Amino acid sequence: MVQKPAPDAARRSEKSRRAIYDAALALVTEVGYPKTTIEGIAARAGVGKQTIYRWWSSKADVLLEAFLDLGAQASEQAAEAAAGRGGEQSLEHGLPDTGDLAADLKYVLRATVDELLDPKFEAPYRALAAEGVADEKVSTEFVARLLEPGLQLYVRRLETAQEAGDIRPGIDLRIALELFVSPLAQRWLQRTGPISHEYTDALVDYALHGLAPR
Amino acid sequence: MVQKPAPDAARRSEKSRRAIYDAALALVTEVGYPKTTIEGIAARAGVGKQTIYRWWSSKADVLLEAFLDLGAQASEQAAEAAAGRGGEQSLEHGLPDTGDLAADLKYVLRATVDELLDPKFEAPYRALAAEGVADEKVSTEFVARLLEPGLQLYVRRLETAQEAGDIRPGIDLRIALELFVSPLAQRWLQRTGPISHEYTDALVDYALHGLAPR
Numbered sequence: 566m567v568q569k570p571a572p573d574a575a576r577r578s579e580k581s582r583r584a585i586y587d588a589a590l591a592l593v594t595e596v597g598y599p600k601t602t603i604e605g606i607a608a609r610a611g612v613g614k615q616t617i618y619r620w621w622s623s624k625a626d627v628l629l630e631a632f633l634d635l636g637a638q639a640s641e642q643a644a645e646a647a648a649g650r651g652g653e654q655s656l657e658h659g660l661p662d663t664g665d666l667a668a669d670l671k672y673v674l675r676a677t678v679d680e681l682l683d684p685k686f687e688a689p690y691r692a693l694a695a696e697g698v699a700d701e702k703v704s705t706e707f708v709a710r711l712l713e714p715g716l717q718l719y720v721r722r723l724e725t726a727q728e729a730g731d732i733r734p735g736i737d738l739r740i741a742l743e744l745f746v747s748p749l750a751q752r753w754l755q756r757t758g759p760i761s762h763e764y765t766d767a768l769v770d771y772a773l774h775g776l777a778p779r
Numbered sequence: 780m781v782q783k784p785a786p787d788a789a790r791r792s793e794k795s796r797r798a799i800y801d802a803a804l805a806l807v808t809e810v811g812y813p814k815t816t817i818e819g820i821a822a823r824a825g826v827g828k829q830t831i832y833r834w835w836s837s838k839a840d841v842l843l844e845a846f847l848d849l850g851a852q853a854s855e856q857a858a859e860a861a862a863g864r865g866g867e868q869s870l871e872h873g874l875p876d877t878g879d880l881a882a883d884l885k886y887v888l889r890a891t892v893d894e895l896l897d898p899k900f901e902a903p904y905r906a907l908a909a910e911g912v913a914d915e916k917v918s919t920e921f922v923a924r925l926l927e928p929g930l931q932l933y934v935r936r937l938e939t940a941q942e943a944g945d946i947r948p949g950i951d952l953r954i955a956l957e958l959f960v961s962p963l964a965q966r967w968l969q970r971t972g973p974i975s976h977e978y979t980d981a982l983v984d985y986a987l988h989g990l991a992p993r
Binding site: 597691692694695696697698699701704705707708712713716723730731732733736737739740741743744746747748750751752754755756757758764767768771772773774775776777778779 | 811905906908909910911912913915918919921922926927930937944945946947950951953954955957958960961962964965966968969970971972978981982985986987988989990991992993
């Protein structure tokens, strides 16, 4: 979640903040994580270095907040799209819960596919993910602040489903979500195969019903 | 598969080849993929640059073969361990097939966990994987020559299982294997959670029997 600045004098700093996020995302896309610097971000955003250091302590910090902001934008777009579909709540506050677990999971994974295929999101996210694979410190922040909070939304939706009897008792829900989330992540990260709505729909069906005959 | 040199005069070149693989893996571990060069590998292996160019056309080529060789070594070790367990065939020629699909998958995934936790394997493999996330060209080679051939071994084992009635008809087996392979890959790549034998055992059980009540 992006911290909101205080209401007054907020408009100008909100504008600088957005310019800094845009500059950080553009730079990491173009030159990669290791060559992105606070100086470079400041120059591109047209602000002084001190403006950045007033709000963030490191480039990792700026980039993570820029991604959180990008994620929040995507989430708002998804909520708007969902309103057209019948008005689910924003993904920021939880996954949709229509009572139909398979449909809700398919809906969110389709939105994730769209996001991963959107160049605006794809390029900077890939640069950060690559650095996370190589560098444990970057990875730890990235997971704690960006990835895991998203995965916990699945845990909560699966908890509701388990209480409703749609998931077997005793299943570890933090592991369970990986059956449909991780295949999509690996195909995207390692380019082991194409991603599409049909693909994530199949993942959900296979994960819920199992590969073995019933 | 590593190409075998002609039998005569092979011993000396086999020794150079191994020295070059070792140098390449050590270098990529220490300085990362982008800074690894043919010159650096040659210097470290104590051979001339021309010796390397006689056998390989690029650093990507050397590194991929070094990994294939490392994989073949791991596979031999697994086969030796398997001999103690009752003599399965080497993983190079296919996954074990005892007729018990869950046991066979668990066995192979446990061996993969051990390999991923082995620093000798982990460090260079991570350096190559990180570069693959960032660079599509590296990724394409890496997937075609290293990752996909390994995944096809799962496809073949699942085909046998489907013929035996242990996997539902109509399941896309190339997608199915991702339910237990990709979660392990993502935890290792992105450090989203610990990996262990208990974890991969759970993945196999969840994937085969599904999350929903039966």
